[in-house]
Amino acid sequence: MASITLNNIVKKYDDGFPAVNNVSLDIADGEFVILVGPSGCGKSTLLRMIVGLEDITSGELQIDGTRMNEAAPKDRNLAMVFQNYALYPHLTVYENIAFPLRLAKSKSGDSTGGANGGSNGGSRGRSLGGAGGGSVDDRVRKAAEMLELTEHLERKPANLSGGQRQRVAMGRAIVRQADAFLFDEPLSNLDAKLRGQMRSEIAQLQRRLGVTSVYVTHDQTEAMTLGDRVAVLKKGELQQVASPRELYEQPVNLFVAGFIGSPSMNFLPATLKASAEGTGGAGGAGGSGGAVLSSPIGDIPISAEKAAVAKGHELLMIGLRPEFFEDAQLVDEAKKGKGAVFTAELSHLEWLGHEQYGYIEFEPDEKVRRLLADLAAEMDADELRPQVVTTLSAESRVRPGQPTDLWVDTSRIHIFDPETGENLTRDAEAGAELTRMAAEEREREIEVAAAKDG
Amino acid sequence: MSVEATRVPAGRAAREPDPTAEELEGQKTARRAKRNTTIGWWVLTVIVAVWCLFPVASILATSFKVPGDLSNGQFLPTTPSTVNYEEILVGDSRQLFLTALWNSIGISVIATAIAVVLATLCAYAIARLDFPGKKVVLTVSLMVSMFPVISLVTPLFNMWRTLGLYDTWPGLIIPYLSLTLPISIWTLTAFFQQIPWELEQAAQVDGATPLQAFRKAIVPLALPGVFTTAIIAFFIAWNDFVYGISLTSTEAARPVPAALAFFTGASQFESPTGAISAAAIIVTIPVVLLVMLFQKQIVAGLTSGAVKG
Numbered sequence A: 001m002a003s004i005t006l007n008n009i010v011k012k013y014d015d016g017f018p019a020v021n022n023v024s025l026d027i028a029d030g031e032f033v034i035l036v037g038p039s040g041c042g043k044s045t046l047l048r049m050i051v052g053l054e055d056i057t058s059g060e061l062q063i064d065g066t067r068m069n070e071a072a073p074k075d076r077n078l079a080m081v082f083q084n085y086a087l088y089p090h091l092t093v094y095e096n097i098a099f100p101l102r103l104a105k106s107k108s109g110d111s112t113g114g115a116n117g118g119s120n121g122g123s124r125g126r127s128l129g130g131a132g133g134g135s136v137d138d139r140v141r142k143a144a145e146m147l148e149l150t151e152h153l154e155r156k157p158a159n160l161s162g163g164q165r166q167r168v169a170m171g172r173a174i175v176r177q178a179d180a181f182l183f184d185e186p187l188s189n190l191d192a193k194l195r196g197q198m199r200s201e202i203a204q205l206q207r208r209l210g211v212t213s214v215y216v217t218h219d220q221t222e223a224m225t226l227g228d229r230v231a232v233l234k235k236g237e238l239q240q241v242a243s244p245r246e247l248y249e250q251p252v253n254l255f256v257a258g259f260i261g262s263p264s265m266n267f268l269p270a271t272l273k274a275s276a277e278g279t280g281g282a283g284g285a286g287g288s289g290g291a292v293l294s295s296p297i298g299d300i301p302i303s304a305e306k307a308a309v310a311k312g313h314e315l316l317m318i319g320l321r322p323e324f325f326e327d328a329q330l331v332d333e334a335k336k337g338k339g340a341v342f343t344a345e346l347s348h349l350e351w352l353g354h355e356q357y358g359y360i361e362f363e364p365d366e367k368v369r370r371l372l373a374d375l376a377a378e379m380d381a382d383e384l385r386p387q388v389v390t391t392l393s394a395e396s397r398v399r400p401g402q403p404t405d406l407w408v409d410t411s412r413i414h415i416f417d418p419e420t421g422e423n424l425t426r427d428a429e430a431g432a433e434l435t436r437m438a439a440e441e442r443e444r445e446i447e448v449a450a451a452k453d454g
Numbered sequence B: 001m002s003v004e005a006t007r008v009p010a011g012r013a014a015r016e017p018d019p020t021a022e023e024l025e026g027q028k029t030a031r032r033a034k035r036n037t038t039i040g041w042w043v044l045t046v047i048v049a050v051w052c053l054f055p056v057a058s059i060l061a062t063s064f065k066v067p068g069d070l071s072n073g074q075f076l077p078t079t080p081s082t083v084n085y086e087e088i089l090v091g092d093s094r095q096l097f098l099t100a101l102w103n104s105i106g107i108s109v110i111a112t113a114i115a116v117v118l119a120t121l122c123a124y125a126i127a128r129l130d131f132p133g134k135k136v137v138l139t140v141s142l143m144v145s146m147f148p149v150i151s152l153v154t155p156l157f158n159m160w161r162t163l164g165l166y167d168t169w170p171g172l173i174i175p176y177l178s179l180t181l182p183i184s185i186w187t188l189t190a191f192f193q194q195i196p197w198e199l200e201q202a203a204q205v206d207g208a209t210p211l212q213a214f215r216k217a218i219v220p221l222a223l224p225g226v227f228t229t230a231i232i233a234f235f236i237a238w239n240d241f242v243y244g245i246s247l248t249s250t251e252a253a254r255p256v257p258a259a260l261a262f263f264t265g266a267s268q269f270e271s272p273t274g275a276i277s278a279a280a281i282i283v284t285i286p287v288v289l290l291v292m293l294f295q296k297q298i299v300a301g302l303t304s305g306a307v308k309g
């Protein structure tokens, strides 16, 4: 149980590569923080610096308020689940899980054991089901039971399935009453079904033990469902740290907006125009100030506040999430007023049962094409096609290849500055509120989990 | 082993519910093909085994022949007897054989120990550290092991005479190192490169000091490799003949393979074939024993399963 504080952490590798740049992050006691970002953005590096396997070039790492930059890994009392599990192949499952306990025991045997014994004792209260004082055997069995490994205790890791190995690695982490758990893409090599199962197990376990956790992942679902807060990294720089909801609804820039969410946000070039009433079939009442954004899919009326932030920019990037769109015929009148209706031709449709994806293609000019390509490269994604993905209700009978009336929720539109990538329409206050709510939620869940354990 | 392995999937396939006729036919051909390969393997194995073991069997049979039997052209002794063994273990040749055996054991063990220690350090450095000249070390050691032994013997002979190493244990141990070191370095490097060194870091995170991490996570994985290397190195030293016969002149250092050439028959008209065969069998025993005892370690795939499969 500990808080972890990163102050302006920098990592330059020996070959001069700046893997992590000036990252500052406060991780509260008991919090579950996710690190996401494209491949090579420095997530693993950051984790390895926290655990002590990689030197910190500059900046300060504090655990529970104490500077830890120079401490050896063994003195940090953190548990880590490695990406490839790193189980000891010559030991049985039982001995693998008991490994950290035996080390601690042999250490407290000699005179240098005071410090570690002390920190173990201090954190005993919230340890594994209160088994802190138990013998090695008790604790291993308790952990094994929790992870449903009891019947495999005498087997060697080589003979286990991927999911079982993953649980052994978890077991080795949880027997220890570590101050925090660090996970490096622990589920990336499992199949989809097992991944879902392990994901919920990790979430529940974390709440039950109430241990501070830092979790690196590539997976959108893991990031959104597991984290109290998600930290988005790009090329070693922290872009935004916020609750999943805030990231999704109030992203700070183009990168975060495009990285979070699947299918990802649609980006369209647009220019601000004073509205000539009734252009482009946009019949909505949204634009009270009469401003419209003229985009390749038609003119989109926007509110006066949004128009105000957009003023002064020659070219704008607007961001529309797929679910902002709907088949105009299926939108109730009450809701219709919040958005605008436009006519477009769907190039093709994908019907998924619970919803369907409709695609609208558009022809960007050279400048916009380059912008989109840069953005795609940054996000480590495939080429961003010049198309708009819309999520339509499954009942909709729209047809591809015909002019179709679509409704778009203009009140939630994001407007970005294409030069800096900054989100001009971000409501910092509303975002902070979302993250505050998530923090309260976390407190409550921990209480509930504690109450359940009796 | 291989028969078991191929039978299991076939059995499982047969138990699957309701296979169509077509599937059955397919399974049958697949099974037939599998059986054919199995038979093929067996035939091959038997041929290789006979090819390798026939000379050994012949020597074994010869070692139990009485002197009169030796040239009768039969494979098996007419009246099996242990005279040859008595001859070399308690009889006239006893002195010659037992000192040679002692020399062989001592020199091979020392040469092996030195080679393994040096090679372990060297291979560790090559596998773990990044330093210029890694490739050079490996290439040079390969070149050394390629160098024909016979071309080294004469210069060595002269050098050893001058240095006073001729006919001494160190005089053999040093050239043996030139045989055992390269192969040890190569095997150990290959082995160390496969070890998941990350385990060392995992152990440190689990609370071990760097030394503990090395001892508890890496040494158990490295040991089978070191062991295998030691056995291979021991065989090489144990089997050497050229150095053994050229760099010794007395019983002070002469190893068994060389000593065999100095056996004489009971009289000068009798050939020493029987005694030589018996001695050959005796020196083969430790090799066979070693292989049988440590077969598991030699084949050990201990490192598999450390990381995601």
Ligand SMILES: Nc1ncnc2c1ncn2[C@@H]1O[C@H](COP(=O)(O)OP(=O)(O)OP(=O)(O)O)[C@@H](O)[C@H]1O
Pocket: A013, A014, A015, A017, A018, A019, A037, A038, A039, A040, A041, A042, A043, A044, A045, A046, A218
């Ligand atoms: N030992 C090293 N020496 C030099 N550069 C390194 C080293 N390890 C990593 N890097 C570089 O640092 C950057 C960050 O690497 P890191 O492993 O942290 O990425 P990551 O975000 O974990 O990526 P992934 O999602 O692919 O695991 C990469 O560009 C990588 O090339």
Ligand SMILES: [Mg+2]
Pocket: A043, A044, A045
């Ligand atoms: Mg990584």
